[in-house]
Amino acid sequence: GATGLGYKRLLLKLSGEALMGKSGFGIDMDVVDRLARDIAEAVNAGAEIAVVVGGGNIFRGLAGAAKGMERATADYMGMLATVMNALALQNALENAKVPARVVSAIPMPTVCESYIRPKALQHIEQGRVVIFAAGTGNPFFTTDTAATLRAVEMDCQAVAKATQVDGVYDSDPRRNPDAKRYDRLGYAEVLARDLKVMDGTAIALARDNGLPVIVFSIEEPGNLLKVLRGTGRATVIE
Numbered sequence: 001g002a003t004g005l006g007y008k009r010l011l012l013k014l015s016g017e018a019l020m021g022k023s024g025f026g027i028d029m030d031v032v033d034r035l036a037r038d039i040a041e042a043v044n045a046g047a048e049i050a051v052v053v054g055g056g057n058i059f060r061g062l063a064g065a066a067k068g069m070e071r072a073t074a075d076y077m078g079m080l081a082t083v084m085n086a087l088a089l090q091n092a093l094e095n096a097k098v099p100a101r102v103v104s105a106i107p108m109p110t111v112c113e114s115y116i117r118p119k120a121l122q123h124i125e126q127g128r129v130v131i132f133a134a135g136t137g138n139p140f141f142t143t144d145t146a147a148t149l150r151a152v153e154m155d156c157q158a159v160a161k162a163t164q165v166d167g168v169y170d171s172d173p174r175r176n177p178d179a180k181r182y183d184r185l186g187y188a189e190v191l192a193r194d195l196k197v198m199d200g201t202a203i204a205l206a207r208d209n210g211l212p213v214i215v216f217s218i219e220e221p222g223n224l225l226k227v228l229r230g231t232g233r234a235t236v237i238e
């Protein structure tokens, strides 16, 4: 394209852990600022970025269920956690001079906008970063599934999952020095081999809609722009 970008509109999935930095819990504002600068760099290069944030740095439904909570109730707590992360990221983006809106799948009109598809699309078309909060709004789903769902709804060319490693391996590269890294993978192989990329629902939704999933490392600054340019180290699932 005219911008030299391989992908013009991208959905970025940031896990809650990505906002946690080296601390074991919660939000590290320095890390959030750095991520916001990466997103700002991509936006200033002409990309349209939508973001889905996780909540695992604050609360996970499964953890609550393991302690005896009703799973659906615990999942609502997890979804609320993503709203806190989304507000922190919006604040950091605005500081970086990037207009951003938080859009929640669970309406909370005094805090942020509710998700209405055409409105969210309009924000993106007007150059705003839309941060999708509260996952899909339904218990028993994950923010990875929310990421693929919103990517398809927003007509994104790919969903990019930010991780701490530079792609998908056949075993954990931090434990196994012989772990093999993939440049490309098919959806079927990810599902059949149960490779820990995204949950099965998210991968199946991407497959059914022909949405490429890019797994890359957000650890070094500038990697998001490299992914958009198609020059970054990543695994592409399609």
Ligand code: UDP
Residues within 6 Å of the ligand: 014, 015, 016, 017, 053, 054, 055, 056, 057, 059, 060, 061, 062, 074, 075, 076, 077, 078, 079, 081, 082, 134, 135, 136, 137, 138, 139, 140, 141, 142, 143, 144, 146
């Ligand atoms: N969650 C949910 N429905 C959704 C998305 C998320 O119930 O559509 C809940 C679920 O309990 C999950 C928590 O929110 O554990 C936080 O999301 P997730 O674990 O996906 O966050 P991440 O691992 O990306 O930090």
